[in-house]
Amino acid sequence: xxxxxxxxxxxxxxxxxxxxxxxxxxxxxxxxxxxxxxxxxxxxxxxxxxxxxxxxxxxxxxxxxxxxxxxxxxxxxxxxxxxxxxxxxxxxxxxxxxxxxxxxxxxxxxx
Amino acid sequence: xxxxxxxxxxxxxxxxxxxxxxxxxxxxxxxxxxxxxxxxxxxxxxxxxxxxxxxxxxxxxxxxxxxxxxxxxxxxxxxxxxxxxxxxxxxxxxxxxxxxxxxxxxxxxxxxxxxx
Numbered sequence: 001x002x003x004x005x006x007x008x009x010x011x012x013x014x015x016x017x018x019x020x021x022x023x024x025x026x027x028x029x030x031x032x033x034x035x036x037x038x039x040x041x042x043x044x045x046x047x048x049x050x051x052x053x054x055x056x057x058x059x060x061x062x063x064x065x066x067x068x069x070x071x072x073x074x075x076x077x078x079x080x081x082x083x084x085x086x087x088x089x090x091x092x093x094x095x096x097x098x099x100x101x102x103x104x105x106x107x108x109x110x111x
Numbered sequence: 112x113x114x115x116x117x118x119x120x121x122x123x124x125x126x127x128x129x130x131x132x133x134x135x136x137x138x139x140x141x142x143x144x145x146x147x148x149x150x151x152x153x154x155x156x157x158x159x160x161x162x163x164x165x166x167x168x169x170x171x172x173x174x175x176x177x178x179x180x181x182x183x184x185x186x187x188x189x190x191x192x193x194x195x196x197x198x199x200x201x202x203x204x205x206x207x208x209x210x211x212x213x214x215x216x217x218x219x220x221x222x223x224x225x226x227x
Binding site: 093 | 115144146148153154155156157158161202204214215216217218219220
């Protein structure tokens, strides 16, 4: 595909459930980022991959959040034991040089 | 630490008028990049314009221009001849260093509404 894709677009989870969010970056993009965007706010950095290496995970809010990119392409953000405060839009972006290209996001609602 | 400040939570502008969205930033790194993104109600983040800290001229992309005042640490976005389709959230953002490996820090955004 031409752009970054994310799935699912919408996810509703009961508190305590585990969820997995997928990101397909633009082919050939080395850098991949995950951001969390709460309602009415700007995106906040979660973690960064260069190829398969997770070089920065300083933005992950707790050890319930885990991200991987095992083959340097598709990435998965996993949230264990979801809580209501995890409700947000999760954005994935990929980059080759300067610009970060964002996917449409996954809107997670935790009930 | 990096910080982006957008002081205008919302703005209303008449169609065809020019509009300036304010952005100030704070960083101790001499090398950084500044971005503006547009986020319509559909949710996607659309890249508009980029300015590197060492760029001598202000960046322009069609109707968008970035008024870069380095000494004042401001990077205001100017949209000329506004259109109804410009109604959206606008985020100013910064990345320290020029590397694609650096995370982007976003401001809180400005909601722009264009009146017909």
